[in-house]
Amino acid sequence: MFRLPPPGPQPTWKRPLYLSLTTLLGLILSFGLHAVIELIYLRWALANHVTITWTSHLGLGWCALPPWLQYGLPIVGLVGGFLMGRSWWRWVYVDPVRAGRIS
Secondary structure (H helix, E strand, C coil), X not given: CCCCCCCCCXXXXXXXXXXXXXXHHHHHHHHHHHHHHHHHHHHHHHHXXXXXXXXXXXXXXCECCCHHHHHHHHHXXXXXXXXXXXXXXXXXXXXXXHHCCCC
16 A cells, blocks of 8 residues: 655655754744743733733743743753654654554
């Protein structure tokens, strides 16, 4: 049903591109998670009459989350995206023959 690529040298740009794009995906997902966490926190703070402390870092806007979370979420997104890319690369390109997904 599926055909394996012909034997010989494989393109060397595929894996770095794949890892770069999954790392970028992890970063984008971390920004989405940041927005959801901040929205939940703001709703909770307004409902409980908690004073919100707004902080700005590097002149890039205002955020209600603590600085360790502001910096931690993108870092976790980058590392998680890279690790996701490594594991998915192996699952999609290296192991399909051994796992029986391609005959």
